[in-house]
Amino acid sequence: MNTFTIEGWKKSQPSSSPIPIEMLHFRINDHYHLILEQAEETLLENGQDDMMIDIDISTMELETSKDCGGLADCQLRVYLSRDYQRGHFHLVGHSAIDGSLIYSNAVMVDQLG
Numbered sequence: 001m002n003t004f005t006i007e008g009w010k011k012s013q014p015s016s017s018p019i020p021i022e023m024l025h026f027r028i029n030d031h032y033h034l035i036l037e038q039a040e041e042t043l044l045e046n047g048q049d050d051m052m053i054d055i056d057i058s059t060m061e062l063e064t065s066k067d068c069g070g071l072a073d074c075q076l077r078v079y080l081s082r083d084y085q086r087g088h089f090h091l092v093g094h095s096a097i098d099g100s101l102i103y104s105n106a107v108m109v110d111q112l113g
Contacts, residue, residue, distance in 0.1 A: 001027050001028065001029050001030065002027065002028045002033065002111075002112050002113060003025070003026070003027045003028075003061070004024075004025070004026055004027075004028070004104075004107060005023050005024070005025045006023060006024055006025075006104045006105050006107065007020060007021075007023060007024075007104065007105045008020070008021040008022070008023065008024040008064075008065075008068060008091075008102060008103065008104050008105075009021065009102070009103050009104075009105075010067075010068065010095070010100050010101070010102055011100060011101040012098065012100045012101075014101075018103075021065055021067045021068045021102070022065030022066070022067055022068065023065065024062070024063070024064055024065075024068070024091060024102075024104045025061075025062070025063040025064075026060045026061060026062045026063070026091060026104075027059075027060055027061040027062075028060070028112060029059055029060075031059075032053070032055060032059075032076065033112045035053055036053070036076065036078060036087065036089055036109045036112065037087075037109060037112075039051055039053060039078040039087065039089075039109075040078060040080070040086075040087030040109050043078065043079070043080050043087065044080065044085065049079060049080075050077055050078060050079035050080075051077075051078050051079075052075045052076070052077055052078075052092070053075060053076045053077075053078060054075055055074050055075060055076055057071065057073075057074045057093075060074070062074070064102075068095065068102055069095050069096060069097040070095075070096040070097070071093035071094065071095065071096060071102060072093065072094045072095065072096040072099070073093050073094055074091065074092070074093040075091075075092050075093065076089045076090070076091060076092070077089060077090055077092050077103075078109070079106075086108060086109070086110065087108065087109035087110070088106040088107065088108055088109065089106065089107060089109060090103055090104045090105060090106040090107065091103060091104040092104075
């Protein structure tokens, strides 16, 4: 399993600029690690820009800050870097308080061990 404490961002409106929030803490288990690797391969094969993976928040040991609050939903967005065609992912969800978009900085799929 891999645990991350990573900077997060909040967008209250689609047209608004993201504002930083305190760190997001979450765990990627072996099951989702495999799914992320498969998603990277799929993107390389079919030329899609990105894909979303639904996840069960209860399996992630997700901890959010007070300025974020709880999440109503949670997905992993997987995409390929333009320069190196390597897979990256980040946590994406919506605030349970006001529906704002919440997301983390990206992590390379290769960093999962």
